[in-house]
Amino acid sequence: AQSVTQLDSHVSVSEGTPVLLRCNYSSSYSPSLFWYVQHPNKGLQLLLKYTSAATLVKGINGFEAEFKKSETSFHLTKPSAHMSDAAEYFCVVSSGGGADGLTFGKGTHLIIQP
Amino acid sequence: KAGVTQTPRYLIKTRGQQVTLSCSPISGHRSVSWYQQTPGQGLQFLFEYFSETQRNKGNFPGRFSGRQFSNSRSEMNVSTLELGDSALYLCASSLGTGGSHPDTQYFGPGTRLTVL
Numbered sequence A: 001a002q003s004v005t006q007l008d009s010h011v012s013v014s015e016g017t018p019v020l021l022r023c024n025y026s027s028s029y030s031p032s033l034f035w036y037v038q039h040p041n042k043g044l045q046l047l048l049k050y051t052s053a054a055t056l057v058k059g060i061n062g063f064e065a066e067f068k069k070s071e072t073s074f075h076l077t078k079p080s081a082h083m084s085d086a087a088e089y090f091c092v093v094s095s096g097g098g099a100d101g102l103t104f105g106k107g108t109h110l111i112i113q114p
Numbered sequence B: 001k002a003g004v005t006q007t008p009r010y011l012i013k014t015r016g017q018q019v020t021l022s023c024s025p026i027s028g029h030r031s032v033s034w035y036q037q038t039p040g041q042g043l044q045f046l047f048e049y050f051s052e053t054q055r056n057k058g059n060f061p062g063r064f065s066g067r068q069f070s071n072s073r074s075e076m077n078v079s080t081l082e083l084g085d086s087a088l089y090l091c092a093s094s095l096g097t098g099g100s101h102p103d104t105q106y107f108g109p110g111t112r113l114t115v116l
Helices: none
Strands: A002-006 A010-014 A019-021 A023-027 A032-038 A044-050 A056-058 A064-068 A073-078 A087-094 A102-104 A108-113 B005-007 B010-013 B019-024 B031-038 B042-050 B053-057 B064-068 B074-078 B087-094 B111-115
Touching: A002 A087, A002 A102, A010 A019, A019 A108, A023 A032, A023 A087, A032 A064, A032 A073, A044 A056, A044 A064, A044 A073, A073 A087, A102 B042, B005 B087, B010 B019, B019 B087, B019 B111, B031 B074, B042 B064, B074 B087
Parallel strands: A010 A108, B010 B111
Antiparallel strands: A002 A023, A019 A073, A023 A073, A032 A044, A032 A087, A056 A064, A064 A073, A087 A102, A087 A108, B005 B019, B019 B074, B031 B042, B031 B087, B042 B053, B064 B074, B087 B111
16 A cells, blocks of 8 residues: 655745655555646646656756655755746655556645745 | 647536546557546546556546547546536546556646536
């Protein structure tokens, strides 16, 4: 069995300050982990993915995430927030195989204050 | 390369009706998956099709069905609509190779279904 917990349902930061979105996972296997972003009325866009290569993963738009097995965490960070980062972010864990192996977190709503 | 497209983008139906949603995957992708997204339940997996065959199925009633055509395009059908079926329906495509590492899912913009 696997699960994913996004520790914050809402995060608010000021433009130009760092962003931290927290994700903890549970998996019986060596997991693959993803972060997706969803802007209003849009589908999910892949930000980055971890598949047992380098533990620090760089994604699009300046985002990165670090896989920490000892802490079962995969937190998403960005050094400097931009207004266009305002969106819903989903952490996803997979045990492999097909789409039924994906487990989505509940999402974190990121608010950027001007 | 064009992304995943879904039609229509918005639908309004009444209870008891049926609805068909369409998804065109990224060229070369053979797997199409469907998800339901609601504020209360979040993202839930409906089913996955690969090479015209349903490969996996989530925990949804039989009113939800789908199919995939030889060109990998997929349709999803919901019969006897209920108010609770109001949701954003997302389609995702992937190469479908599976294995120990999951394929990356590429999502379409979704179809917003409202049931009155």
